[in-house]
Amino acid sequence: MLTAEDKKLIQQxxxxxxxxxxxxxxxxxxxxxxxYPPTKTYFPHFDLSQGSDQIRGHGKKVVxxxxxxxxxxxxxxxxxxxxxxxxxxxxxVDPPRFALQFLAQCLQVVLAVRLGKEYTPEVHSAVDKFxxxxxxxxxxxxx
Amino acid sequence: xxxxxxxxxxxxxxxxxxVNVEECGAEALARLLIxxxxxxxxxDNFGNLxxxxxxxxNPKVRAHGKKVLxxxxxxxxxxxxxxxxxxxxxxxxxxxxxxxxxxxxxxxDILVIVLASHFGRDFTPACQFxxxxxxxxxxxxxxxxxx
Numbered sequence: 609m610l611t612a613e614d615k616k617l618i619q620q621x622x623x624x625x626x627x628x629x630x631x632x633x634x635x636x637x638x639x640x641x642x643x644y645p646p647t648k649t650y651f652p653h654f655d656l657s658q659g660s661d662q663i664r665g666h667g668k669k670v671v672x673x674x675x676x677x678x679x680x681x682x683x684x685x686x687x688x689x690x691x692x693x694x695x696x697x698x699x700x701v702d703p704p705r706f707a708l709q710f711l712a713q714c715l716q717v718v719l720a721v722r723l724g725k726e727y728t729p730e731v732h733s734a735v736d737k738f739x740x741x742x743x744x745x746x747x748x749x750x751x
Numbered sequence: 752x753x754x755x756x757x758x759x760x761x762x763x764x765x766x767x768x769x770v771n772v773e774e775c776g777a778e779a780l781a782r783l784l785i786x787x788x789x790x791x792x793x794x795d796n797f798g799n800l801x802x803x804x805x806x807x808x809n810p811k812v813r814a815h816g817k818k819v820l821x822x823x824x825x826x827x828x829x830x831x832x833x834x835x836x837x838x839x840x841x842x843x844x845x846x847x848x849x850x851x852x853x854x855x856x857x858x859x860d861i862l863v864i865v866l867a868s869h870f871g872r873d874f875t876p877a878c879q880f881x882x883x884x885x886x887x888x889x890x891x892x893x894x895x896x897x898x
Binding site for chain 1: 778781782785786803806807860861863864865867868869870871872874876877879880883884
């Protein structure tokens with residue numbers, strides 16, 4: 609459960625990376641494809657070379673969606689409802705607890721790279737919990 | 752046997768060469784106990800684990816973290832035989848410590864994040880890839896003797 613403190617930390621972290629959504633998104637996705645090749649199977653239609661426009665564009669989309677979620681931490685289910693439908697019925701990404709685990713790990717690495725010491729254990733914990741909550745919402749309608 | 756490319760070996764070695772095993776080990780273990788509090792179940796006799804500050808400052812956590820990461824160093828010295836290197840430790844974690852192998856994966860991921868926060872942009876995607884592979888192999892080796 610996200611505590612009030614967690615929510616504060618998440619919003620603070622996001623504030624620190626404001627403006628860099630596209631870079632963060634692209635870096636996260638590139639690391640995910642590189643470190644977890646099976647995740648590429650969902651993007652056969654993409655140019656997956658480093659720095660590709662499609663990776664940048666999609667990375668920005670993902671991070672923007674996370675930003676929306678962060679603005680609605682008290683009502684994630686509703687905020688992510690459309691995305692939840694999309695993942696369950698169209699994209700059918702293997703239950704998010706696997707796919708998002710890799711995305712979450714890579715996002716955390718990217719944030720840690722950027723924030724260094726500021727990526728404290730408390731912040732790490734809050735972001736981890738947040739990503740778990742997002743994964744749970746996205747998996748809600750799978751079956 | 753796991754295949755390591757020359758580049759992977761080099762990336763692993765170059766990061767490892769700069770790691771302060773005591774600091775990094777302590778930090779990784781502390782984060783495990785903070786981010787995944789249920790893992791504290793294995794450390795009942797460690798004393799005060801009541802808050803992130805307590806955990807980070809706890810001398811037993813620091814000492815054990817150092818021990819764990821030092822053991823990691825053994826894997827790095829023996830990349831071509833991680834299974835053999837961890838055979839006894841695997842039995843120990845199963846028979847005596849009763850640790851669910853899922854925890855090895857959690858600690859591995861945390862270690863990668865700790866390295867990322869220490870090395871910043873030097874922790875490139877290629878670096879991360881090599882290290883995710885390494886922590887995965889170590890986790891697998893530690894789980895191998897479970898029965």
